[in-house]
Amino acid sequence: MSKLEKAPITVGPQGGVSPSSRVASVERAAFGLPGVPAVLLWLVGAAAAGWLLFGAGLFVPALLLGGLLLFALFGFFIVQPNQAKVLTLFGRYVGTERRNGFYWTNPFTVRQNVSLRIRNFNSERLKVNDQAGNPIEIAAVIVWRVVDTARAVFDVEDYAEFVAIQAETALRHLAAQYPYDEYDGHGLSLRGHPDEVAEALARELAARLQHAGVEVLEARLSHLAYSPEIAGAMLQRQQASAIIAARQQIVQGAVGMVEMALTQLSEQDIVQLDEERKAQMVSNLLVVLTSERGTQPVLNAGSLY
Template sequence: MTQQGGPEGDGLTSSNIMGSVERRAFGLPGIPALLIWLVLVVAAISVLVIGVSVVALLEGALAFFLMLGFFIVQPNQASVITLFGRYVGTERRNGFFWTNPLTSRKRISLRIRNFNSERLKVNDAGGNPIEIAAVIVWRVVDTARASFDVEDYAQFVAIQAETALRHLAAQFHYDEQEASEVGGKSQSLRGNPDEVAGALVQELGLRLRHAGVEVLEARLSHLAYAPEIAGAMLQRQQAGAILAARRLIVQGAVGMVEMALAQLSERNIVTLDEERKAQMVSNLLVVLTSERGSQPVVNAGSLY
C-alpha cells in the first residue's frame, strides 16, 4: 500500500493519490471443507482407539489447525483477509467458508450508515456567523481502502464531513438578499437546499473516496444565524418583508387609481381638471395604502 503524488489544497482532492485496491479472496465453500475435516477427526479417533497415539495426536493437531480456517460472512458484511501482514483479498459472499488457517480476518460492515454532524459555528460567504449541521448517509464500498489507507474510516468520515461543511458554508450566503446585495451567487444556503445538498455530496465524495467510502446523500439538518446576531438579522428580514409588501401594495393601488380615472373618463361620469385629478389620486392612494381603515368625510356642499 503506497500513496503517490503531491497534495493539492488539503491533499484530499488530488486524483493522483493512489491507494489499496480491493480484490476477491481465496475461499472454499465451508460445507465440503467441514465434511473433510470431520473425516479427519473420525480417522484420528479411530487411530487412537487402535492404540497408535502418536499418529492420533498428529491427526488431532492437524484437525485443530484446519478448524481455524472456517469463518462466516453475514449479509451486508465483508471479511478482509491478510496473511503475515500482506493483503490477500476480501470475501463479500455471504455464507460459510474455509480459507488458509494462517490468515487473519477482519469484519467490515457494508451496511448504510447515518452520520449526524455537530452544530458548527462558521462564517458564510458574507462573513456572517451562522450555525450549521448536516446528516450524511454513507457506506463502505472498498474494504481495502477502508482497512489500510486510513487509520479509522468512521472517524475519518466524521472529520472530513466537518471540514467539507465548513468549506461549503464559506461558499454560499445565508439567504438570497445578502447574495444580491454583494452581487454574489444566486444560490443561498436557505433558499436553495437541493443545490447546497448536491454541492455537499460532491465535495464529500471527493474527500471520502480515498477511504473507500461512498456518500449516498447529504442534507443540512440545522441552519440558523449565530445567537449574537440572530436578533439583528431577524429585524433585517422583517424589514425586507415589510418593504416587499409595501411595494406590492403601492403597485396595486396605482393600478386601481389608473383604472378608476380611465373608467370615469370613458363613461363621462365627471370631468376633472388636472388639479382635481391630482387631489383624487392623492386621496385614493391614501385610502388604498393605509394600514388602518379610512374615515370618509362627506362633502355636502359644491365639488369646488
Template sequence: MKEKKTWHINGFVGIVLLLALAGLSAYAFFKEQPVVGVALAVVAVAMLTSISIIQPNQSSAIIFFGKYLGTVREGGFWLVTPFSTQKKISLRVRNFNSAKLKVNDIDGNPIEIAAVVVFRVVDTAKALFDVDNYEQFVEIQSETALRHVASKYPYDNLDRDGYSLRGNTEEVAAELAKELQSRLAVAGVEVIEARLTHLAYSTEIASAMLQRQQAAAIISAREKIVEGAVGMVQMAISRLERDGLTLDEERKAAMINNLMVAIVSDRSAQPVVNAGSLY
C-alpha cells in the first residue's frame, strides 16, 4: 500500500449544493414530478454522508466499499466520496517511552536499559493497512531494536578500545534510530530521534561492577601518582647534585625511599626527628 490523494471539495461549497438540491427536490414535488423529486432527494442525502471534518495535523483515509480511494491531509471542512468510510489518523509527533528492559551486553553482563523514541506517521496507507496496529507495532519493534543494539556493545570499556553503551551514548543512539527506521518503514512511520533514558547494571551484579569500577579508578590514580612521584624524586636529586651536595649510593637510596613513601602514601607523612645517640 502507498498513500495517495483522493477527491474532495470544500465543505461549504458542498452545503450550498446540498441546499440547492433540497430546494430543487421540493420544487419537483410541488410541480408533481415525484420521480425527479425523489432522485434529487437521494442525491442530497448521499451528499450528507460525505461530510468530513479534519483537525490540524490529522488525516482521513477514505475507503469506499472495501477499496482504499486515498487520503485527505488538509485540515478543514470537506465533502468526500459519498457512502465512504473514513478512518482518521494523527500526523502529530509522538513519544514512546520503553519499559526498563533486562538485556545481556556483548560480554554477557545483565544490564537494565530503556529508551525514548520520537516518531510520526508519514504514510497513512501503510500505517492503516500494512500492519494490524501501527502503535503496538512501534512499541514492539522499538523494544526489539533496543535489545539488539544493547547486545552488540559492552556496558563499559575498562581495558580495551571501541564503543561502549556508557561511553558512546550519541553513537549508540544514532545506531538505534537507524535500525528503528529500517524496522518501522513498513508501517509508514518516520523515526525523528531515539535516546537512551536509563542505563545501569542489573541489581545482582551492580555491587560487584561498582567495586570493579572503583578498583580501576584507584589503579589509574595510583599510576598518575607514581609517575609524578618519580619525576619529583629525580628533580630533587638533580637539584641537590647541582648545588654541590654529593650523596653516596646508600644515602641516595634512603632518600629516594623516604620521598617515594611520603609522596605516594595516601596518608600524610609522620616525620621522625633524629636527635642523636645516647652513647
C-alpha cells in the first residue's frame, strides 16, 4: 500500500493557518472485494480443508488452511447507507470504502465508521458585542456533513467537536462585523439583512471547517436580541425611530396634498387666494392632515381682515 497522500491546505486570514504551515490528508478509495464471491471462495477453502483432514488424512496442511480461513473471516465488513469505513493498515491510511454493502478486505486493516449523514448543530446563545459595542445575544443553526473522511479522521482530534468550536468562533467574529440595527438605512445589519448575514456566516464556516473535511450546507441565525441590561433602552430607541419615520412620511404626504389642493384651485379658477389666505389655508390643511386627533372646524362668518 502507498503511504498517506498529502495535499497543501489553503486557508484565508480568518482561519489563522498559513498555506505552507501544514498539509491535509486526501481521501481515496480503499481495496475491497465484493462480499458474496468472497464468501463462496471461503466455503470452497473450508471444503478443501475438510477434505485434507478427513479424506487425505493430512492433519498439518488441513490445520494451516483452517487457521488461514479462520483469520480471513475478520476481513468481512458491512457498510451501511450514508456511512463510510476508513481503513488503516499498521498505522497507515489505505483508503475509504463508501460503497454500501458487504465486502472483504485485508484482515489486518483496522476499520473506523464515519457517518456521512447531514447533521444539525444548534449553538448556545452567546453574549457578544456587535460592531457598535452593544451587548447582544446571538445563536445559529449550522447544517453540515462530512465530505472528506480522511481529513475528518486524521487531521482533527474530533471533527464533531471541531465543528462546534469553530461555529462558535465564527459566530462571535460575525457579530463583531455588523451592528445589530442600522438606523440611518445605510450598510448591513444583523437584524435588517438576515440573508446576507447568513451567507457571510456560511462562507466563514466553510473556510474554517475545510480542515476537518466538513461541508457547510446552511447556516442561519436562530436567535438575535439585545442583552437584557440594554433591551429596554434599545426598545425605546427603536420606538422613537419608528415614530420619527412615521412622522416624516405623514408630513411628506400632507405637503403633497396641500400642493395638489392649491394647484387644482388655481387651475380650475374656483377661488382666487392672495398670499395671506394661501398661508392660512396651508396652515389649516397641515394641522388637519398631520394631527393625531380629529380636528374641529372653526367657521369664520366674517372677513379675515
